[in-house]
Amino acid sequence: AIRVTQSPSSLSASTGDRVTITCRASQDVVSYVAWYQQKPGKAPELLISGASTLQNGVPSRFSGRGSGTDFTLTITYLQSEDFGFYFCQQYSGFPPTFGQGTKLEIK
Amino acid sequence: QAQLQESGPGLVKPSETLSLTCTVSGGSMTDYYWSWIRQPPGKGLEWIGFIHSNGNTNYYPSLKGRVTISRDTSMNQFSLRMTSVSAADTAVYYCARHWKDAYGGLIYGFDIWGRGTTVTVSS
Numbered sequence: 001a002i003r004v005t006q007s008p009s010s011l012s013a014s015t016g017d018r019v020t021i022t023c024r025a026s027q028d029v030v031s032y033v034a035w036y037q038q039k040p041g042k043a044p045e046l047l048i049s050g051a052s053t054l055q056n057g058v059p060s061r062f063s064g065r066g067s068g069t070d071f072t073l074t075i076t077y078l079q080s081e082d083f084g085f086y087f088c089q090q091y092s093g094f095p096p097t098f099g100q101g102t103k104l105e106i107k
Numbered sequence: 108q109a110q111l112q113e114s115g116p117g118l119v120k121p122s123e124t125l126s127l128t129c130t131v132s133g134g135s136m137t138d139y140y141w142s143w144i145r146q147p148p149g150k151g152l153e154w155i156g157f158i159h160s161n162g163n164t165n166y167y168p169s170l171k172g173r174v175t176i177s178r179d180t181s182m183n184q185f186s187l188r189m190t191s192v193s194a195a196d197t198a199v200y201y202c203a204r205h206w207k208d209a210y211g212g213l214i215y216g217f218d219i220w221g222r223g224t225t226v227t228v229s230s
Contacts, residue, residue: 098154
């Protein structure tokens with residue numbers, strides 16, 4: 001299975017900051033990477049598919065980049081509602097695999 | 108927009124069978140793929156398997172033989188059955204819908220998730 005290594009595992013930042021989360025795949029996954037946000041007690045929400053395609057309704061301060069093995073999720077001008085758990089997923093190879101996740105805390 | 112809700116026992120004894128159901132509301136199961144995904148405590152998410160509305164299934168290779176996913180499209184539900192459970196199967200279990208590509212083909216990406224249900228395997 002393709003391993004997906006996500007970093008950092010936790011992150012504390014202030015509103016207005018720019019934060020970046022990274023995922024690295026153990027082999028080429030082209031652009032078949034999705035990013036999700038999960039808040040406590042809530043269902044995960046799909047933010048980005050195809051490494052960079054923002055889903056409808058997702059604020060434009062979220063952006064995704066990358067191809068091949070290295071991918072990033074960036075949140076510019078962090079808002080208080082952006083706290084939560086973020087995880088990436090590759091869907092190029094079988095089975096689909098996930099990063100370990102990043103807990104984003106707002107200072 | 109469809110919503111998913113997992114249900115089932117929160118505690119299962121070792122060697123017994125875990126059974127969970129996912130109810131789809133606000134949408135139809137037809138022509139979609141539906142998956143079960145789990146997250147053991149302190150670990151990353153692990154895909155378990157999928158079922159299509161037509162009944163086709165596929166499972167994570169290491170779980171094949173212990174896992175069965177079935178569906179009842181008339182009830183808008185699909186279910187997970189996992190036999191011979193052990194403490195390693197303790198996890199939060201999620202159901203999720205695969206998004207469709209332009210041709211209706213299988214994409215292992217998930218656009219709608221349930222909130223998850225915690226299952227503990229313990230005597």
